[in-house]
């Protein structure tokens with residue numbers, strides 16, 4: 001969740017700063033400056049929104065990774081064969097190491 005706090009706060013700050021700064025700056029701006037100002041904030045808000053989306057996607061990707069890792073660990077527990085040559089874990093049914101391709105025989109392990 002920490003990944004989301006910074007982009008969400010930035011988005012809120014930029015969005016509220018837009019309306020506050022507009023109140024202060026509007027009397028000092030002419031039409032073209034106002035136009036530039038609006039575009040700068042549109043780009044800033046879009047960038048922040050993209051940042052939030054990326055944070056959400058990154059978060060879910062790492063969550064998926066964590067779940068996959070945990071599931072792999074659980075299913076692998078008690079049914080692995082460690083390669084004597086390189087130490088990689090292989091399925092008990094494996095005849096050859098998936099890492100170094102050396103033959104896996106129970107006598108060596």
Ligand SMILES: [Zn+2]
Pocket residue numbers: 083084085086087088097098099100101102
């Ligand atoms: Zn190996």
